[in-house]
Structures are given as structure tokens and as C-alpha cells.
Amino acid sequence: DIVMTQTPLSLSVTPGQPASISCKSSQSLLHSDGGTYLFWYLQKPGQPPQVLIYKVSNQFSGVPDRFSGSGSGTDFTLKISRVEAEDVGVYYCMQSVQLPYTFGQGTKLEIK
Amino acid sequence: QVQLQQWGAGLLKPSETLSLTCAVYSGSFSGYYWTWVRQPPGKGLEWIGEINHSGSTNYNPSLKSRVIISLDTSKNQFSLKLISVSAADTAVYYCVRYGGLPVWHFDLWGRGTLVTVSS
Numbered sequence: 154d155i156v157m158t159q160t161p162l163s164l165s166v167t168p169g170q171p172a173s174i175s176c177k178s179s180q181s182l183l184h185s186d187g188g189t190y191l192f193w194y195l196q197k198p199g200q201p202p203q204v205l206i207y208k209v210s211n212q213f214s215g216v217p218d219r220f221s222g223s224g225s226g227t228d229f230t231l232k233i234s235r236v237e238a239e240d241v242g243v244y245y246c247m248q249s250v251q252l253p254y255t256f257g258q259g260t261k262l263e264i265k
Numbered sequence: 266q267v268q269l270q271q272w273g274a275g276l277l278k279p280s281e282t283l284s285l286t287c288a289v290y291s292g293s294f295s296g297y298y299w300t301w302v303r304q305p306p307g308k309g310l311e312w313i314g315e316i317n318h319s320g321s322t323n324y325n326p327s328l329k330s331r332v333i334i335s336l337d338t339s340k341n342q343f344s345l346k347l348i349s350v351s352a353a354d355t356a357v358y359y360c361v362r363y364g365g366l367p368v369w370h371f372d373l374w375g376r377g378t379l380v381t382v383s384s
Contacts (some may be wrong), residue, residue, distance in 0.1 A: 154326070192370055201359055201374035202310065208368055245310060249369070253325040256310040 155180050155248050159257035167265045172233040174260045176246035181226050183250070190250040193222055193231045196259075197242040205244075206231065238264055267292030269375035271360045273345075277382050283347040287360030287375055288340065294318050297364035299343040300371065301334060303356040311356075315363060316343055350382045 156179040166172045182189045191209045194202035204213050206222040209229060219234040233240060241264055246257040273285035287299070295318040303311050314324035316334045324332050328347070336343040347354060357377040365372035 188368070190368075194371070201361075201377060202371070203374075204370050204372065207370055211367075213370075247310075247371075252323050253327075254312040256312070259309045 154253055155182070155251055155255050157246050157248060157255050157257035159244075159246060159260050161260060162258060163261045163263070165263045165265050166233075166236040168238060169235050172236050172240075172262060174231045174244055174246075176224075176229045176231070176257050178227045178229075178248055180251070182229075182248050183226060189225060190248055191222075191224070191229050192247045192249065193220075194245045194247060194256075195240075195242050196245065200242075202245060236262070236264070240264075267362075267373060269360050269362065269373055271358075271375040271378055273358075273378055273380070275379055275381060277350050277380065278384055279351050279382060280349050281382075283350050283354065283358075283380055283382075284344065285358055285360070285378055285380075286342055286344045288342045289362075290341070294336075294338055294341045297362050298323075298369075299334075299336065300361040300363045301345045302359045302361050302371070303354075304359070304377075305353075305356040308356075313345065313347075313358075350380075352382050354380070355382050356380060 158177045160175045182191050193206040196202040210222045221232050243259040243261050268290045271287040298315040300315040301313040314334050316322045331348045333346040359377045360375040361371045362373035
């Protein structure tokens with residue numbers, strides 16, 4: 154299985170300040186089709202996860218521009234340029250290059 | 266608007282069989298993989314397995330010996346059975362649609378069912 158490791162496991166951020174989450178995979182997430190299948194999901198309190206970013210750096214429709222993803226191979230980052238109160242929750246990276254699909258442990262974002 | 270509605274027993278004793286069903290309302294059953302994901306209380310997400318409209322399945326190797334995912338296309342429903350449960354199987358179980366554009370992803374989630382295993 155591909156192990157996904159996130160750091161930090163928790164963040165406390167003042168509104169308007171940036172935040173960054175790292176995700177490292179135990180194997181390259183580069184598929185033979187040339188795509189890198191790394192996703193970011195946000196699970197808000199009491200809700201199922203919702204997708205934010207696909208294939209490392211692409212925002213899904215409706216996701217605010219303050220969310221961005223970057224990285225390649227085995228190292229990836231999710232950045233929030235200016236944290237807002239509605240961003241609280243747990244962020245998960247996930248790989249779908251290989252079965253079984255696996256998630257990181259999650260990073261809990263709180264507002265100061 | 267497509268919705269997933271799930272149901273099943275929420276309290277089991279060790280060694281019993283977990284059984285959950287998920288119905289797909291107002292949407293096509295074909296062209297997707299129908300998936301189960303679980304989340305132990307306060308912990309992260311674990312992919313359990315998936316099935317497509319023709320019945321082809323994939324399972325997480327860590328659970329493969331105990332899991333059966335099946336479907337009933339006439340009812341637009343798919344189901345999860347997990348045999349011989351233990352306390353370690355206590356979790357919120359989500360049914361999830363895997364598909365969508367521009368790249369396949371977990372795009373539609375059920376509300377989740379908390380299954381507690383306790384003697």
C-alpha cells in the first residue's frame with residue numbers, strides 16, 4: 154500500500170494568515186498516463202469530506218482561489234493564502250494512482 | 266440532484282456481521298464505482314472497497330477476507346457486508362460515488378452510519 158504522511162497534524166491559524174500542509178507519499182504518484190493522482194479533501198465538522206484539489210494543483214469548481222496545491226512525485230503541499238473561519242476542519246491528502254486508495258492521517262485546522 | 270441514502274444496523278456484538286445498504290436516488294448507476302469508506306471515531310479515512318455497475322469489485326487487502334460488496338441494479342442499491350466484526354471495526358461508514366469530471370474522485374458521499382461493535 155502507498156502510505157501517505159501529512160504534517161503537521163494540527164494547525165492553529167489567525168484569520169487572514171496563510172497556512173500550509175505537507176503530504177508525502179511512500180511511492181511516486183505519477184501514473185503511466187502522465188498524471189499525478191494526488192487529491193486534497195476537507196472534512197468540515199459533522200460532514201463527510203469534500204474535494205478541493207485534484208491531480209496536485211487543480212481546483213475543483215467552486216473551490217475558493219485561496220486554496221492551491223503544488224508538488225510532484227512524492228512531495229506535495231496544500232496552501233491556503235488567507236485562512237477564513239469557514240476553513241476549519243480536517244484536511245486529507247489522498248492518492249488514487251494505485252489500489253487500495255489511501256489517505257493521509259489528516260491535518261486539523263483551527264482558528265485562533 | 267443525485268443523493269445517496271444509507272442505512273443499516275448501528276450496534277453489533279463481536280463476531281457478528283455488519284450489513285449496510287446505500288441507495289442511489291435520482292441518478293445513473295452505471296459509469297461509476299460505488300465505494301465504501303470508513304472512519305473510526307476521531308481518526309482518518311480508510312477505503313474499504315468498490316463495485317461498478319457490472320459487478321466488478323476491488324477490495325482493500327487489509328479487509329478482503331471479511332468484506333463483500335454487492336449491488337442490486339434493479340433497485341439502484343449497493344451493499345456492504347463485513348463479517349466477524351470486532352471493536353476495531355467501530356467506525357462511521359460512508360457510501361461514496363467514485364467518478365465524475367474532470368477526473369475521477371470521491372464526488373458524492375452519503376451521510377455516514379456509525380457502527381459500534383461492543384459486547
